[in-house]
Amino acid sequence: MPVIDSKPGALARSDWWRDAVIYQIYPRSFADSDGDGVGDLPGAIARLDHLRDLGVDAVWLSPFYPSPQYDAGYDVADYCAVDPLFGTLADADRLINEAHARGLRILVDLVPNHTSDEHVWFRAAIAAAEGTPERARYLFREGRGPGGDAPPNNWLSVFGGPAWTRITRPDGTPGQWYLHLFDPHQPDLDWTNPEVHEEFRRVLRFWLDRGVDGFRVDVSHGMRKAPGLPDWDASPNGLVQENAAGQRPPMWDQDEVHEIIREWHELLATYGEDRILCAEAWVAPPERLALYVRPDEMQQAFNFEYLKAPWNAAHLRSIITESSSAMAAVGAPPTWVLSNHDVVRHVSRLGLPDGVSGDGGIGVGDVQPDRELGLRRGRAATLQVLALPGVAYVYQGEEFGLPEHTELPDDVRQDPTYARSGGVERGRDGCRVPIAWEAHLPTYGFSSGGRSWLPQPTDWAPYAADAQRGVPDSTYEMYRSALALRREHALGGGTIEHLDGYTDDVVAFRNGAVTVVTTVGDTAAALPAGARVLLASGPLDGDKVPADTTVWFIS
Numbered sequence: 001m002p003v004i005d006s007k008p009g010a011l012a013r014s015d016w017w018r019d020a021v022i023y024q025i026y027p028r029s030f031a032d033s034d035g036d037g038v039g040d041l042p043g044a045i046a047r048l049d050h051l052r053d054l055g056v057d058a059v060w061l062s063p064f065y066p067s068p069q070y071d072a073g074y075d076v077a078d079y080c081a082v083d084p085l086f087g088t089l090a091d092a093d094r095l096i097n098e099a100h101a102r103g104l105r106i107l108v109d110l111v112p113n114h115t116s117d118e119h120v121w122f123r124a125a126i127a128a129a130e131g132t133p134e135r136a137r138y139l140f141r142e143g144r145g146p147g148g149d150a151p152p153n154n155w156l157s158v159f160g161g162p163a164w165t166r167i168t169r170p171d172g173t174p175g176q177w178y179l180h181l182f183d184p185h186q187p188d189l190d191w192t193n194p195e196v197h198e199e200f201r202r203v204l205r206f207w208l209d210r211g212v213d214g215f216r217v218d219v220s221h222g223m224r225k226a227p228g229l230p231d232w233d234a235s236p237n238g239l240v241q242e243n244a245a246g247q248r249p250p251m252w253d254q255d256e257v258h259e260i261i262r263e264w265h266e267l268l269a270t271y272g273e274d275r276i277l278c279a280e281a282w283v284a285p286p287e288r289l290a291l292y293v294r295p296d297e298m299q300q301a302f303n304f305e306y307l308k309a310p311w312n313a314a315h316l317r318s319i320i321t322e323s324s325s326a327m328a329a330v331g332a333p334p335t336w337v338l339s340n341h342d343v344v345r346h347v348s349r350l351g352l353p354d355g356v357s358g359d360g361g362i363g364v365g366d367v368q369p370d371r372e373l374g375l376r377r378g379r380a381a382t383l384q385v386l387a388l389p390g391v392a393y394v395y396q397g398e399e400f401g402l403p404e405h406t407e408l409p410d411d412v413r414q415d416p417t418y419a420r421s422g423g424v425e426r427g428r429d430g431c432r433v434p435i436a437w438e439a440h441l442p443t444y445g446f447s448s449g450g451r452s453w454l455p456q457p458t459d460w461a462p463y464a465a466d467a468q469r470g471v472p473d474s475t476y477e478m479y480r481s482a483l484a485l486r487r488e489h490a491l492g493g494g495t496i497e498h499l500d501g502y503t504d505d506v507v508a509f510r511n512g513a514v515t516v517v518t519t520v521g522d523t524a525a526a527l528p529a530g531a532r533v534l535l536a537s538g539p540l541d542g543d544k545v546p547a548d549t550t551v552w553f554i555s
């Protein structure tokens, strides 16, 4: 039974996570209070009222832990502290309390697949000899071939290049190789080692004791590797699934990851049923993803199928149906995600021509998105997912229709994928550019010092918060109305019924009293007689819903 008491907002319900709208703060690009050009926790605290007014239920913060920042903080050197770049532990405490005071839950990022190479454990590992307990926390192996000069297997890093790096012994001779599925500065932990389990239980308790409501779990599908680390010929990018021969990649989605998740579920349960885990697991099909959210595992898993889908009605309909039923089969809510810090922002992605995915980022000289088309489709996609039962994730800036920065000069790029792919992939910097708050201030009000760690485009004034607040057709007011109506009509906790009677390129469903129609193709749809429109993603033409528009109505 959910516990109801007098706390504000999402804090009042222990099952808040079944229908929540969760806002992702990417701290370095949200709000900079100390003027160094990098967003920080005090900056985020100062903008919490914006999130309360927007009407979200919870906030997920990307990592703010001490880190050499080779992968924007996803290379953690100390899991139980705050990097001075972002503030202090006292700031983190204040953020948690200030969020709670506004009825907002707080999720923090847990990065358990790998540490930074500056973590004390990794430093001890390279200082220690082969075969010691210090080495056994990571995946060190002897090289293959004469002199052990070749990597232990043929795995590739997600960021490009081999997934192995060889260390040098203190005496200068070449030593063992260690595995890193990501950057060489991100050595993978060995999750068969009980010491690793124990350490992460300590980390979970550390943050739970400080009052966080849960964790977004980075690379959840990578923590265990197949015994013997066998060769694998395919590249590890994209949604991981079986190959034609029915084999799963030996580094992803191994059944043993679920043992770790069950252990954490039990630990969180001792804090109450309102503490949650959300899986970042790039796995397909939805039935495989559903394993991560069985009743004794995590509460949510990001649904990347929708995010990866082309703008095609049949496709979207089947993803909605299949993800919802796969999750229902295990009693978990589906989630809907359009943008995050790893993918091209959806208003830009959806403005690319058919067949151009934008995967890998967009830069000068690449096919550029059609900004107007992308925004129209992006707003339509947003209103579609916000009307679906389940959980919706919103990435900072999308509430202003903020586009990807698609023309960043290559020499300012910081995402390691850019360098490691030899520039073949532009990387993820374009979606990480600091967001805009005040149209007429330097850095659009992002930084009190007028600096920004990545340059912002010169034409972002219309995407600033103060340019859109109170402006009826702005993207911000559309989000705000959608969240209020979603709550009023309990759409997050509803069930949907797909509606017939529309052409094939329309997605139409009813969720309780509300009918939702999206025109995904070129053809307009007609509203039924007497329809009372609650909200639309773009202008309607009398009773016609023009192409690339979502409308919510009561009939």
Ligand code: GLC
Residues within 6 Å of the ligand: 071, 074, 075, 111, 182, 218, 219, 280, 341, 342
């Ligand atoms: C996740 C994060 C991404 C990071 C990677 C390695 O996919 O979202 O930003 O680079 O894990 O930690």
Ligand code: MG
Residues within 6 Å of the ligand: 032, 033, 034, 035, 036, 037, 038, 039, 040, 085
């Ligand atoms: Mg700062």
